[in-house]
Amino acid sequence: MKLLASLTSPYARKIRILLAEKQLPFELVVDSPWEANTRVPEVNPLGKVPALVLDSGEVFFDSPVIAGYLETLDAHPSLLPPGGIERVRVRQTEALADGILDAAVGAYLEGRRPDAQQSSVSIARQFDKIRRSLDELEKRASGHTWLDGDAMQLGDITVGVALGYLDLRLPQLDWHTDRPALTALAERLFTRPSFVATIPPAG
Ligand SMILES: N[C@@H](CCC(=O)N[C@@H](CS)C(=O)NCC(=O)O)C(=O)O
Structure with a gap:
């Protein structure tokens, strides 16, 4: 493929x-x-x-x-529960992280427009979405190694990707401050070979 x-x-x-x-x-x-x-x-x-x-x-x-x-390819490890509410919960975490990405990409692209064409209202709105979602994830991550269950799953990976994207494109958002559980989760994820091998190039 x-x-x-x-x-x-x-x-x-x-x-x-x-x-x-x-x-x-x-x-x-x-x-x-x-x-x-x-x-x-x-x-x-x-x-x-x-x-x-x-x-x-x-x-x-x-x-x-x-x-x-x-x-569906049955390759190990499985990163989604086979079914039931547990699978829905992991997909919910994934959707929240994808939503953070949607807002972050939108804010980043808006910020790259010429100054006179930028909407600060639109950027602030995206930042609000990101901050609210990070606060929700911080609550869910607190006291746990992984967000959904005892092992790393699709939701954790997607959250890790979103946090990495915020570090790269919107460092001014300073997501680490007051979010110790998410910071610890990111540290666990960012050292994995799969994350290291896919660090985006500068630029
Ligand atoms: N919801 C989609 C988002 C994909 C997406 O927006 N990709 C961007 C790159 S970061 C893209 O290809 N943008 C090109 C465009 O919008 O024309 C997904 O999860 O795959």
Whole structure:
């Protein structure tokens, strides 16, 4: 299978980390949807990465769908409970972390527009979403090694990716302060080979 990804996309990083944790072989096709010569729209009509192309030609996107597909491959370790409310809870954590990413990417892109075109109201709104979500995750992480259950799962990985993205793109948000449980979770995740191997390039 082939993964279309840009090296700076946090959503693509999430999938690269899942593939590494499960030791699933794949071909990484580096393609930025922002470049004029991108081939991403040929496989994903939404023109976004990540997109996973199976050997059969079938394509899966977006990252939650790809994460669900990877779980069907029965590769160890399993990163989602097999079913029931436990699975819903992990997917809820994933959705919260993906939502932080959506808000962070939105704020970062808004902040890159020329000064006169930027909306400080829009950036503040995104920052509010991020701070509220981080406070909720801090509560859930407090007193626990992992967010959902006794082992690392998809939710923890997605939260780790979101925290890494905040460090990279929105350091002024200073998410570490007053969030010791999330800081400890990030330290546990960031030293894993799967996270180290997917650190985005500078720029
Ligand atoms: N919800 C999607 C988000 C994917 C996404 O927004 N990817 C960005 C890169 S970080 C992208 O490809 N943007 C190109 C565009 O919006 O045209 C997922 O989880 O995969």
